[in-house]
Amino acid sequence: MSEVRVLVGPGVVADPALLSEIAEREFAALGAAGTVTYARTAGELLPGVPGDGVPVLVPGPEPAARALMAEISGPVVWLDLTRADDVCVGPQARHLHGRGVEGLAWAIRHAVHRSRHPARRIAYGAHADQWAELYLPKDLAGTSVPVIVLVHGGYWRSIWAADLMEPLAADLVGRGFAVWNLEYRRPDLHGWEATTADVAAGVDALATAGEPRLDLDRVAVAGHSAGAQLALRAAADGARVALAVSLAGVLDLVEGDRRWLSSGAVAAALGREAEVYGAASPLARLPLKVRQLVVQGRGDDLDLIDFSRRYARAAKESGDDLTYLEMSGDHFAVIDPGTPLWRTTAVAIADALR
Incomplete structure (x- = not known):
């Protein structure tokens, strides 16, 4: 205890x-x-x-x-x-x-998480927020394992950090995955370009983590809420991933701004330049040409449900390989290891990375 x-x-x-x-x-x-x-x-x-x-x-x-x-x-x-x-x-x-x-x-x-689940922190830049924590499953015995890159949400605000994803990190390691829990500079303090660059650099840093047992051909990037936007943006920009996962994602930034999502979080993070929205919004970047899993709780914000459904439909119409999973649960059920929604999601991720 x-x-x-x-x-x-x-x-x-x-x-x-x-x-x-x-x-x-x-x-x-x-x-x-x-x-x-x-x-x-x-x-x-x-x-x-x-x-x-x-x-x-x-x-x-x-x-x-x-x-x-x-x-x-x-x-x-x-x-x-x-x-x-x-x-x-x-x-x-x-x-x-x-x-x-x-x-x-x-x-x-x-x-409690730090006491029970020690991880190795690896910096990918000089700033205090440019790091990821690497978790490895026990008893690897020389085998290579798939990796899940976790990108936290929090509507791009600096009061929220990578600790949000620690329950998933512990659960995924128990399922035999390696986990790369990514921190990054948030735009409210550092600007949008810094945030985008950090997520791209953080995913790329897996290749230089010094851990030969990571299977870099089986990497998934999974983001929650605003982190899903960042995860899918990284995939659209060419990050080396086999699967991109949206967990209750903010997938339509244009409508997110128009509907004043989370008291104007989109404009606060990105400003109001049309070209920025075009590059950043996952819906505007289709097709991603990466296999995708979009997960949504039915008890979530109705706008997020709308975004996920419309994104999934548009992605399939664009030719992308996408699985849409919608079950009961609120905005945080998708990152709670105790919920049926997350357990179903974890199985779907494992199936996609086989």
């Missing part, structure tokens, strides 16, 4: 009882032993490091506590309930931010 120590620093603006309720809910759901401690001073955060498991530290606003974020090294999860861009943390540490009090649930999930 994993142990999670949550230490909440002085001055954190949140109801302590609510934070404890969130933590206890996650401990129970994950089968983890956990404690929540409220520090009166910055120095009281230090008992959380080192120790068994991966601690979650919520530093709060005080300068002395925030100074520790860059000083403490090792597998620590730092959590800011508010948005806090450009925070530097120590080696091996992770920083989650901007997700409100529910961010504590995400931080605990990430801490």
Whole structure:
């Protein structure tokens, strides 16, 4: 059983009882032993490091506590309930931010995942967000294995990161796949061109990962939500993949903008230049000339259901080899290993990569 120590620093603006309720809910759901401690001073955060498991530290606003974020090294999860861009943390540490009090649930999930599923982080660029984590199945015994590249969503906003895809990474490794969980610079801080270039470079970096047991002829790129747009865009641009997978994808950027999807997320990420939309929208890039799997939950945003259905129809009409899978489930059922929708998806991916 994993142990999670949550230490909440002085001055954190949140109801302590609510934070404890969130933590206890996650401990129970994950089968983890956990404690929540409220520090009166910055120095009281230090008992959380080192120790068994991966601690979650919520530093709060005080300068002395925030100074520790860059000083403490090792597998620590730092959590800011508010948005806090450009925070530097120590080696091996992770920083989650901007997700409100529910961010504590995400931080605990990430801490438990890191304890249970160690991965090798490989940089493909100089920026702190240019990396991927490589997971390998146990007992490879010299055999080569297919690879799934995971591209997270979050409507192209920097508060969402690769930890969103960690449950799928663990599930896929258990099914015998290697997994390349990709992080990239998001356009709200770095611009659209940086995002597009990073996803392309991150997929290409598989070939230089230094792992000979990866079967580079059997690579799938799978993206969730906005990550599906990035995944299919990479396939359209010539990424070396055998399969492109959309998981509740944003596949029509023109209509996504017109319908003000997620409070204007499309225009915020890409601007309003017509030529940018033409290059970026998967629907506008058909045919992709890559085998595709489009997965959609019936309980999702109705616009996303519309996008997926119209995209699947147009792709087939263009001559692309596409399988469309629609089942019950909401927007996150497609990345939840416990749902029938994901289990069916995982089988379909395995069949496509045989």
